[in-house]
Amino acid sequence: MAVILDGKLTSAKVRERIKNEVDALPEGARRPGLAVVIVGDDPASHVYVRNKKKGCEEVGFLSREYALPESTTEEELIALVEELNRDSEIDGILVQLPLPRHLDDKKVIEHIDPSKDVDAFSYHNVGRITVGDYDFLPCTPAGVMELLHEYNIDVSGKNAVVVGRSNIVGKPQALLLLQANATVTVAHSKTKNLSEVTRGADVLVVAIGKAKFVTADMVKEGAVVIDVGMDRDENGKLCGDVDFEGVCDKASYITPVPGGVGPMTITELLKNTLTSYKRRNNI
Ligand code: GUN
Numbered sequence: 001m002a003v004i005l006d007g008k009l010t011s012a013k014v015r016e017r018i019k020n021e022v023d024a025l026p027e028g029a030r031r032p033g034l035a036v037v038i039v040g041d042d043p044a045s046h047v048y049v050r051n052k053k054k055g056c057e058e059v060g061f062l063s064r065e066y067a068l069p070e071s072t073t074e075e076e077l078i079a080l081v082e083e084l085n086r087d088s089e090i091d092g093i094l095v096q097l098p099l100p101r102h103l104d105d106k107k108v109i110e111h112i113d114p115s116k117d118v119d120a121f122s123y124h125n126v127g128r129i130t131v132g133d134y135d136f137l138p139c140t141p142a143g144v145m146e147l148l149h150e151y152n153i154d155v156s157g158k159n160a161v162v163v164g165r166s167n168i169v170g171k172p173q174a175l176l177l178l179q180a181n182a183t184v185t186v187a188h189s190k191t192k193n194l195s196e197v198t199r200g201a202d203v204l205v206v207a208i209g210k211a212k213f214v215t216a217d218m219v220k221e222g223a224v225v226i227d228v229g230m231d232r233d234e235n236g237k238l239c240g241d242v243d244f245e246g247v248c249d250k251a252s253y254i255t256p257v258p259g260g261v262g263p264m265t266i267t268e269l270l271k272n273t274l275t276s277y278k279r280r281n282n283i
Contacts, residue, residue, distance in 0.1 A: 002251040003151070005226070007143070010150045011263035015059055018270050022060040032277035033062035034092040034118065034269070035084045039077060040070040040100045044230075049096055055266040061273060062089060074103050078111045085113040091280055092118035092273035097168070115279065118272035121167070129172060132179055135279065136272040141173040143264025144205060144226050145180065151253060153224055155203050156181035163187045163198065163214070163241075164207035169228055173205055194218070206241040216246040225251040228261050 022031060034056050038049045049065060056063035066080060077095075084093045093116045099105050109117070114124040120136040128134040137145075148155060160182035164170035174186045187197045189208075198204055198218040206214050207228035219225060229241030240257030248254050255261055277283075 002225070002248045002254040005147050005151055005253050005255045005260060007147060007255060007260040007263045010147055011267040013150075014146065014267045015055070015270065018267075018274055019059040021274065030089065031060055031062045032092075032273050033064065033087075033090045034094065034273045035064045035066065035087070035090045036094045036096060037066045037068065037077070037080060037084075038096040039068045039072050039103065042098070045096050045098075052094070052266055052269060055270055056273075059270055061270065064090070070100055072100075072103070074107065077103060077108055081108065081111045085111075085116060090116065091276040092116055092269070094119055094269065116276060118269055118276060120172075120272070126167075126172075129175060135275055137176065137268065138168065138172040139265045139268035139272065140169050140207075140228060140261060141176045142268040142271075143261055144173060144228070145176050146268065147226070147255070147261070147264055148203075148224070153203075153253060158182050158202035159185070159200055160203040160205065161185045161187055161198055161201035162205045162207070163194070164205075164209075164228070166207065169207040173207065173228075177203070177205075208241050210241055211239050212241070212243040214242040214247065216243065216250050219247050219250050221250055222252045223250070224253045225255070226261065227255050227257050229257060230262065231257075 036049050036052055038045055053063045053065055084090050093112050095108055097105055109121045114122050117125050118136055120138045125136055155177055160177040162170050162174045165186050165188045174184045178184045187194055191197060195218045199220050201223055203224045205226040211231035211233050225242055225247055227240035227242040231239050233239045238258055
């Protein structure tokens with residue numbers, strides 16, 4: 001039976017450190033501030049945004065939510081982003097993705113001041129991460145690395161396989177594993193003999209959005225298995241991209257869903273917001 005990588009517990013530890021830093025700010029000093037912008041009424045996105053807001057409040061940050069109607073135009077959304085760029089109470093701006101189809105994600109993100117881009121999605125920040133000179137790391141991949149670190153799992157020299165190549169998770173995850181000296185393979189929907197590739201992984205990170213896709217026969221004995229999925233099974237129950245029940249007997253470490261990577265993502269967002277606040281205040 002694998003050791004469970006407990007994202008809830010690890011998150012609580014990191015959030016406690018963040019809260020202590022906020023509590024130690026001088027009396028009357030401004031708190032770190034995060035603005036979250038959501039357009040339309042996608043229920044899953046609203047749940048994520050609510051959790052981000054809750055996370056901010058727990059550590060004593062200022063949190064502002066802008067819920068805009070589906071009919072919002074690109075000009076209106078960009079005008080709000082620019083207003084938040086100038087807002088001295090705001091250190092981080094997050095535009096929840098996906099945006100409704102008539103809005104261009106990339107164009108909107110490019111209007112966020114890179115020093116407030118706490119998702120690290122802008123070309124400027126992606127470029128800085130690529131060369132290893134960054135202020136912010138993308139939240140989900142950074143959360144995975146923090147979880148590995150917490151359990152003293154060193155990926156140096158190991159074969160790491162990332163399944164999924166999204167700009168939000170797969171690609172930046174591969175970069176961070178590479179920076180930690182893993183030998184990295186990125187597999188995706190067009191990969192031939194996927195099971196063979198995943199069976200070569202000492203560290204397997206799965207981010208493809210397909211419920212219980214990775215089964216025990218696809219996993220090497222003793223592998224570290226990280227599940228970034230947030231899916232629903234045939235009964236509508238929350239599950240990941242990995243068949244947890246089958247894989248946990250074979251893996252050495254495994255993340256549960258929920259309670260694994262999910263809580264870490266928001267914790268990294270809080271870390272980035274605090275980093276931005278400190279830079280803005282020369283702390
Ligand atoms: N949608 C799914 N994950 C994310 C994320 O990390 N940031 C934003 N802005 N949108 C998302």
